[in-house]
Amino acid sequence: MSPREFFLLYEKLLSGTITAEEKLRLQEYTDQMEAEEHPWQAEMGDKTEIENELHALLEQEIKPKKRTGIRTLTTILTAAAAFTGLFILLSSIYKNNPTLPPSTLKNLASNKVTPGCNKAILTLADGSSITLDSAGAGSLTTKNGVIIKQVQNGLIEYNDKTGSSATSWSTIATPTGGQYQIVLEDGTKAWLNATSSLRFPTTFRNNERTVEISGEVYFEIATNESKPFKVNFDGNTITVLGTHFNVMAYKDEAKSKVTLLQGAVKVNNHSGEQLLKPGMQAQMTDSNTRITTCKANLEEVIAWKNGYFTFDHENIQSIMRKLARWYDVRVNYQGDMNGKIFSGTISRFDNISEVLSMIELTGTIHFRIQGRELTVLP
Incomplete structure (x- = not known):
């Protein structure tokens, strides 16, 4: 086991x-x-x-x-x-x-920085916006025949009743410390991690379904062989028919990563294209660099969607970027952080003090936190 x-x-x-x-x-x-x-x-x-x-x-x-x-x-x-x-x-x-440094752990335990939650901003085609939070289920608004409904806390869905040939675009964006899920007009499901956005048409009327993303989004694409689904980000394009995959394209990360869980996708940019099989990951630094592939740790990739942080031999800077997005904290470093590599799985719904205390128990790194200022020390 x-x-x-x-x-x-x-x-x-x-x-x-x-x-x-x-x-x-x-x-x-x-x-x-x-x-x-x-x-x-x-x-x-x-x-x-x-x-x-x-x-x-x-x-x-x-x-x-x-x-x-x-x-x-x-x-x-x-x-x-x-x-x-x-x-x-x-x-x-x-x-x-x-x-073990009890004074440091005591400092962490006294801090009450809470985890992120379901919240986002939905911007409609006319420029109006709707704050999405913990409001109960029910219709949020109806715009020009498009019904926007909050099915449950953290999940909205679109339903177009117009039959119009015109295409209008909306954007859902999560702030630092936010996450949200949306069901698009064609039945495609998308989960947005913190500090992410998804721009999409209210209905897919042409011979393909195209959206644009930033940050990190997990997709379960509704199958439609006559309408390929395309995801654009930073000059890269993912083309699929029906599949499950994760896209990580944060601006503060060195690489963008596309990880396939089910089905097949094609990733292309100015340098060429790669066809992915389940369990594989495509990586690229920008739209002009060659796309490389490797075997992915699927549990680590989608841990955020399932409510966990999973670190797989990950350096402390990468871990802190994830924590900063989710807990809305600012991170500073003091001392040498080389060789600070960690593995483990921790709930995303614990207070930050519990997460940091777990990492401190290695005895190789320590934290000081005041308000939302987090300092990492060797």
């Missing part, structure tokens, strides 16, 4: 949704902690004590007060797992690792 599988099964245990078969698999894994690929290390603490704590949890049906992400689980999964390959109980780490 991989650490990721253990992570998911343990969350099911905490939420009360684990099956008998899954519970048995989880129990068997905890019985095999000394497997060759996960050797026990002295700094983990007392092996028997930690195993007993895990077994005790497995023998109970633990119900969380509310499902806002990883609660008890965050006491098991830490960024230190990147170096040990094992989930560690933080209670044991505290008891057996007196070098």
Whole structure:
């Protein structure tokens, strides 16, 4: 069982949704902690004590007060797992690792920077705008026969009843600390991460469906063989018929990335084109550079859509850019950040203090936060 599988099964245990078969698999894994690929290390603490704590949890049906992400689980999964390959109980780490900086952790715990939420601005063709937030379901507006409806918190859909041949464009944009989902007129679904935008026609009337994006957007394209779907960003174009894929094209990232989960897509720019198969990722620095491809870590790519931060051997600067977008904080660095690489999975719906404390437990990096100013220190 991989650490990721253990992570998911343990969350099911905490939420009360684990099956008998899954519970048995989880129990068997905890019985095999000394497997060759996960050797026990002295700094983990007392092996028997930690195993007993895990077994005790497995023998109970633990119900969380509310499902806002990883609660008890965050006491098991830490960024230190990147170096040990094992989930560690933080209670044991505290008891057996007196070098941890308690004053720094206390500083983080006292900070109340909350996670992002469902919010966006919808700008219509006539220039008017609608603030999208936690309002309940129902019709938001009707413009020239186009019905815009909030189906649920964080999700709107378009329904064109005009039959007109004219094409008008709208834009949905998320701020820092925001996310939103939209169902386009053809049934295509799009999820917008923080600081992202999607420009789209209210209805697709021509022989192709074209949209423009910035930031990060995950698509599930409605199949229509007579109307290819095209996504334009930074001089690059993705062409599909019906598929699931993620586009990451933030201005502050060195590369734009297109990751295919299902179906097939063609990515092209001034330098040429690449056809992607499921599980592959296309990367480009700008529209004039050659498109390169590689195998993708799909769980890491779409973790944001599923409510998590997943870091796969990621440097601290990249991690902080993700946190800054979601928690709306400004990040500063002091000291040498070279070689600060982390792996792990943490809920996006915990306060920032919980996320930072998890990373601090590696003992290789520390944080100071005042208001929305976050300083990273070695």
